[in-house]
Amino acid sequence: MMKHLLLLALLLSSAHGITLEDLKGPLENKELHVPEATAVPYPIHQFVSAVEGVTGYRVSKELPGISISAEGWLYLSEPLTWSQEDTLSLQIEALADDVTVDGPCDIVLKVLDINNNAPTFDQTLYTGEVMEHKPAGVPIVRVLASDSDDPNTANAALRYSIDKEIPGTLDKSLFQIDPQTGEISTTEDGARLLKARAGLMYSRGEQRGSREVLEKKFNDYCGPVNDIPYEDNPFFSCVLRRESRRVDATVDPDYTLIVKAQDMDGAQNALSGTTRVNIAINQNLWVNPGAITIKENVKGAYPMLLTEVTANDPNAIYSLVQKERMNFPFSINAEGQIYVTEGLDREEKDMYVLVVFARDEQGVEVEEPMEIHVTVTDENDNAPECGVSEFEIQENEVLGSVVGNLMAHDADDENSANALLAYTLLTQNPPKERMFYVEEYSGAIKVSKSGFRRSITPQYTLTISVSDGGLPAKTTECQVIVKVIDINNELPIFEKNNYGKVGVPENAQPGTSLLTIKATDADDPGSGSSKVLYEIAAGDPNEVFTIKADETTGEGILSIAKPLDYEGQSTYELQIHARNPEPLVAGLQYGVESTAVVTVDVVDVNEPPQFDKDFLTVTVPENLTVGATVLNIKANDPEGKEIVFKMEGDERGWLDLDSATGELKTKKALNYEEVQQLTVKVIAYEKDAPEMQTEREVAIHLLDVNDNMPRLITMEHTICVKDHKKPVLLQAKDLDAEPFGPPFTFSIGTKSQRSPNWEISPKDDTSAWLTLKKVPSSEQVFGVPINIKDNAGLGITHKFDVHVCNCTEFGYCYREPKAQAGVLGLGSTIGILGGVLGFIVIVFIIVIKKSKKNPKAEGEEGDAMM
Secondary structure (H helix, E strand, O other): HHHHHHHHHHHHHHOOOHHHHHEEEOOEEEEEEEEEOOOOOEEEEEEEEEOOOEEEEEEOOOOOOOOOOOOEEEEOOOOOOOOOOOOEEEEEEEEOEEEEEEEEEEEEEEEOOOOOOEEEEOOOOOOOEEOOOOOOOOEEEOEEEEEOOOOOOHOOOOOEEEEEEEEEOOOOOOOEOOHHHHOOOOOOOHHHHOOOOOOOOOOOOOOOOOOOOOHHHHHHHHHOOOOOOOOHOHHHHHHHHHHHHOOOOOOOOOEEEEEEEEEEHHHHOOEEEEEEEEEEEOOOOOOOOOEEEEEOOOOOOOOOEEEOOOOOOOEEEEEEOOOOOOOOEEEOOOOOOEEEEOOOOOOOEEEEEEEEEEEEEOOOOOOOOEEEEEEEEOOOOOOOOOOOEEEEEEEOOOOOEEEEEEOOEEEOOOOHHHHHOOOEEEEEEOOOOOOOEEEEOEEEEEEEEOOOOOOOEEEEEEEEEEEOOOOOOOOEEEEEEEEOOOOOOOOOOOOOOOEEEEEEEEOOOOOOEEEEEEEOOOHHHHHOOOOEEEEEOOOOOOOEEEEEEOOOEEEEEEEEEOOOOOOOOEEEEEEEEOOOOOOOOOOOOOHHHHEEEEEEEOOOOOOEEEEEOOOEEEEEEEOOOOOOEEEEOOEEEEOOOOEEEEEOOOOOEEEEEEOOOOHHHHOOOOOOOOOOOEEEEEEEEEEOOOOEEEEEEEEEEOOHHHHHHHHOOEEEEEHHHHOOOOOOOEEEEOOOOOOOOOEEEEEEEOOOOOOOOEEEEEOOOOOEEEOOOOOOOOEEEEEEEEEEEOOOOOEEEEEEEEEEOOOOOOOOEEEOOOHHOOOOHHHHHHHHHHHHHHHHHHHHHHHHHHHHHHHHHHHHHHHHHO
C-alpha cells in the first residue's frame, strides 16, 4: 500500500506541479481540501510529529474510506462525494509502541465539488401561447433547470439558450430566451412576422373549440347535409380536428424550440441538458383598423357605420371615449361596431381620437386600450370672406409699386383647392383710367399707371372678386379704398427772415417766452408734408434757448431753457430753420426762405453774491485745535462788487467767521459727545447794498476721537461674609462713540497687582463680575485695582473699594461694642453726667449767696439777664 501511495503522490506532483514536501507538515490542527470522486488510494497529507520515537499514527475517530499509514500518510481508500454538508471531522494522534505521545489533533476535511452533474429541466416539455403582433420581450413561457453541483461555484451556474427553432425556414430568429431567467419571448422580427393559422370567429358566449358551437356554425355556413351524421361528414371532421388543435398547443404546435441549459455559465467544457418547448400562435383579433377618414357634411342616415373592432375574448364588453372634452358624435355597440351619430363639420373639428376599451363583466380590461384616429376631410362649404380694406399711395407712386395686399380668408382646408383663392379686379371708381391691377393668386394690388393727383382725385374705390377653387366654386366681392397722399413738394416759408433784436433781463427764469415766429407750407393741410418743425441751427452751442411748435397755430415759440448770465454772454445771434417731418421730393432742397434769424440781447441786472458751491459740508475731528481753519467759504459778486460774510446759528459759540475772507475757524474746543453735527448759516452780501445777499447752510460733521476713557459708575461695594460667593457687578461707561466705546475689557490691575483673592469675568459689553475667592480672617477693606479698556485699547486702572464684613439683617456691617474704639461705656457716661450736674449746682449756690449780700446788684443782674 505504501508503494502505491508514493507512486500516486509522485503522479499528483507531476500532474499538478507539487512535490512530496508540499504534502508534508507537522502534526497539528489542520483543515485539508479533498476533491470529490478521486481515484483511490488517494494521498491527502503526511503528518510528521515533532516527538522523537514515534512508531506510528492512528485516526482516533474513524470514518469510512479514510485511513492513515504508519508513516503518517492520511489517504482515501474510497472516493468522497460532495454534499451540502461537505466537511468531515476526525482526530489524529502519534504513537510510540501503541502509546499516544503527540495529539490528538483536530483535522477537518473539506470536500471540494467537481463538475460531474449535468443540468436537468423540471419538465421534458413546456407549452406556451402567444398572440400575433405581441410586443417583443413579453414573456411567453419560462423554463427552469437545476444542477446538483455546488450552487456556490460555477459548476451550478446555468445559462439558457435556444439551440434550435422548428420550423426554421426564415433566416431570422423569431424567439429569444433570457440567458439568466429562462424566460422565452418574441424578438422584434417575431413580433412582426409571426402569423396565426386561420380559424373560426367566435361570438359573445361561444366557447372556442366547443363541438356544439362548431355544429351550429357548420349548419349556418354549409347548408343542408342530407342528414349525414357529423362523424361521417369529412368536412365537419376536418373543422373539428383543426379547431381542437388550435385549442391544445401540445397537439399541434406552430413552433417547437429546443432549449439548452449549460453549467459553468456556458463555458467550453460545460455540461448541458435540453428540453422541448411547444408554442402556438393565436390569432390576434384585437387589431387597430387604422386611421379613418370621413367627409364632412355627409348626407345619409345616422348613425352611420365607420369601422369594427373585435376583442380576442368573445364575451368582451366594449366602450368608447375620446381624449378631448367636447361634443362626441360617435358610439359603439356590443359587437364592436363603431358609428358616427351625426354629420361632422371640419371647420369645427378636423380630427377625433377615439379610445376603445374591451373589459370583462367585472370591468377588468381584457385588451390594451386602442386609439383610432378619425380625420374629417373638407368639402367646399365656405365662401371667401373679406372686409373693406384701406390703403394709401403717394402722388409720385411709380408704375408697378405695391399698393397693398387684399386680405381674404376661406375657412375651408387651407391645403385643398377649396381654400385656393383667385382675385379679379371688377371695377374702379372713378373709372376714367385704369390706375390699378391685382395679381390673380397673391391678391397684391399694384399701380398700373402713374400720375396721381390728390387735388383732382383724392380717393379710388376698387371692387375685387375673390373666388375659391372648389367645385362648385364660391365667390365673394370685396371693396378696397385707396387714398392718395400729398407728397412734400412745397417748402416751409417764414413770414420774415429777420426778427430783429429781443432784450431779456439776465434774471429771467427758464421757460420765459421771448418771441413768436411762423412759417407756412402750401402742402396738403394736416399731412406730414405741411407740418412745420422749428429748430435752432446756430448761435446757441450751450442750448440756452429752445423753440417749440404750436400744433394749433403752427407758430414757433422761442423761450429760455437755461439760466442766463450777462457776464458770461450778453448777445446771441440765433439762426432758426423751418423743416417738415416728411422728406422732400427728389430734387427739392431747403433754401433761405426756410431760415430766419433773431438777436437776443441779455440785459445786465444787479445780482446778489453767488457761492462757488451749492452745498457747504465739511467733516472735522472733535479735537481740532482752537483757531484751526474748518472751511474756506468762497463767494463772488457777478458785478465784481465787494462782499462781506456773516454767520448765524452758532448757539455754542464754538466758531468764528472772518467777514472779509470767509474763513471759518474754531473759537472753542469742539465736543463730539455734546453734539455730532453743527449747522450754521453763512450769509454773503454786498458791502454797499446789504439787501443783496445770498445765504448757504454750512453742515459741520464732527468725528469722534478717543478722548474719553471708560470709568466705573460706582467705586465701592460691601460683601457680606455669608454671601461672599455672590459676585459684585462692575459697570462702566465711556462717553466716546463707536469704535472708541464698548465693548470694554475688564481685568484686575497689572500683572504685579493681581491678587489670588479676586477673580473677574465678563458679563456683557459694559459690565463684568468681580468674585471674592478667599474669605479674609477678619473684617477688611480691599482696594481692588480694576483696569478697564475701551474697544480701541485705551483705559486706566481704578481703585474699587470692597468692604468684607459680617452683616446685619439689613445688609450693613455689624460692629460689636468692644470693638467700637473711642465710644464711652454706660458707667463712664453716668460719671460724666454726674460731674456736670454737680458743677451746675455749685455755680447756682454761689450766685444765690451773692444775690443775698447785694440786692441792688441782684436787681441789676436780673435786669441785665432780662
